[in-house]
Amino acid sequence: MITEDTTNTTSTMSNEWLKDELNDAQQAAVTAPLGHQLVLAGAGSGKTRVLVCRIAWVLLNHSLSPFNILAVTFTNKAAGEMSGRIASMVNEAVRGMWVGTFHHLAHRLLRMHWNEAKLAENFQIIDSDDQLRLVKRIVKSMNLSDNKWAPKKIQWFINGQKDLGLRAKDCVRDNFYQDKMIDIYYEYETLCEQNDLVDFSELLLRSFELLRNNPDLLQHYQQRFKHVFVDEFQDTNSIQYEWIKLFCGPDTFITVVGDDDQSIYGWRGAKVENIQRFTREFSNVTVYRLEQNYRSTAIILKAANALIANNDNRLGKELWTQSNPGEPIPLYAAYNEQDEANYIVNCVKDWVHQGGARKEISVLYRSNAQSRALEEALLHHNIPYRIYGGVRFFERAEIKDSLAYLRLVTNRNDDTAFERVINTPTRGIGARSLEIVREHARTHQLSLWQASCELIHQADSILKGKARNGIAQFCEIINAIEDKTINWNLADQVDFTLKHSGLYASYEQATSELVRSKLENLKELVNAASQFVPIHTDLEMTPLALFLSHITLDAGDTGADPYEDAVQLMTLHSAKGLEFPFVIVCGLEEGLFPHKMSSHDPDRLEEERRLCYVGFTRAMQKLCITYATSRRAYNSEFIGRRSRFINEIPKNLLAEVRFKTKVSKPVFFQTTANFAEDEKPLYQIGQRVYHQNFGEGTVLDYEDHRTQPRVLIRFTQHGDKWLLATISKLSILK
């Protein structure tokens, strides 16, 4: 049933390399006798190296083949890095080894055993965007107001239940509110079944049930996997824990690696307690601690340690380093978010002036919305940058439209895809005709596709004229794409779909720049298809089906282009597992970081602090932190205090960039305009001004404790200058 390479290809290496490359603690973990292991690995302590070496060690010294290894990570990046490093260490080692994210491996299981999992062979994976649409449709069809029953809340609820391993039938009905939620959950389950759709949480839950309900299968995998490795164990949720536990048979050893101080996914169900639970539920677990940090300078590490020491809920661990102290951490108090962004731009310029590369710099922020001010500033100064997260490529509307066609080609029962593109581009099918199709589908228990086919072929169809032609045309398009391109290569297939669906044409007509970019995106999709190399070739899937799965599972996980020298912008969450020579953590204000949604609850506050800790510990040589006194949120601007996290860093590690201002009496602008004495504008920090010789600049500071009041202005072209306030002629820019 399962055919894979079982040859043992690993015996060419000696063990000497371990002695040179690893410190004592690392060596102990790597060379330990077989058994259950818990490795508590602090940030930058060589966690991945230990994991990789341990796998290599087990292969070399315990006559196991790669076939016996299961290694689970959270991100594709981590999985890729792991298999790459193992491969370079042990010849050809990864063949037959299962290395991947929870979601990938679960997906793989379901593809291999779709029948036992009670799925259609051509089931599709939906992302959270599709999921939300589905929930919206259900809420509407149940005649519930989406004010009271916010689709996002319901989506959250459903995923939460699935993460706990609960089906709709297992949920406890405590009150009216939950009752309704569970009803919707039921509807959602049915809809997914009918449409052969599987969401992210479903991948895990379904594959868990698959193994639990099929003892033969379970036994097969338990015997196959002699050694299981789990990375970032602090981020596992309930179902993932159970999932892992299932794989561990009586003869399976398991190694988990984690750091309780870096647990930042509690909000989506991750349970740090899984670490302690692991030591309880698996017998004779040996605990290893990696506490020497190799990444950061001593000052950065001290700051991070001091910060995290404020958390009560810790397993306890103090990182140390032999590195040199490095520079104190610059702390910049910006006037507002623009000033903050400009300061960051200057940091980038300085770094580059000193011979650094832009791609060595990462700017980290709490929420995606913060990227805007940064983008504007970087754009304005022509500094190449790259944003991770935010609106991802495959989430763009035009791409989703294209994918909907491809999904229908793969599976006609995909109603979500059907609804999305039945009238995109417009072909004369309105809400009324669509409702007829929906009604027919509902009464006859058909998919929308099947209903359409029946309706257009009935002699006395309720569907008339234009709409009927439109639907018939649509069905022909889908069928034609499949018939014609069935043996074509993937890129041509996608290209033909875009042509034949009319999507290309609909964007080609328009002239606006916005629409042009959409056309570019479509071409980029074809390009992505041509670049696509299927990995799991052993699965019996068409290249198209593999491509579609790949897109939903790997969307947005595009790593940095090594040739592109761009500043890296990302949230603190997506920075986990990465490191950069120069890290800037911005927006350290109460209410933003820690976020106000988390400030009330002590547990969630600790998670915010861990997030900050993660941010600080990404830095290798230089760390810089900033906050803004005033920040434009949605309607108004709000004045924030500096984050408590800043105050938790010992003063002597910080270098405040600002000068102390001593203002005893108002200081006025000398402007080019003629103002009456009493209406002369006051200097304001953050104010944009223009100087005849120096051009545009921003007021950074002012002081009047000397005989002459003076003002510090940061000019875009000429850098920082102190000017005499009453003499320099400045005009105010709005």
Place this chain on the structure above:
DNA sequence: AGAGCCATTGTTTTT
């Protein structure tokens, strides 16, 4: 049927 306008509403983090 479709475009465009107005109003409402939501603002954390994501595999």
Place this chain on the structure above:
DNA sequence: CAATGGCTCT
């Protein structure tokens, strides 16, 4: 303030 959704007008 932006983005989405619903409504109206053509």
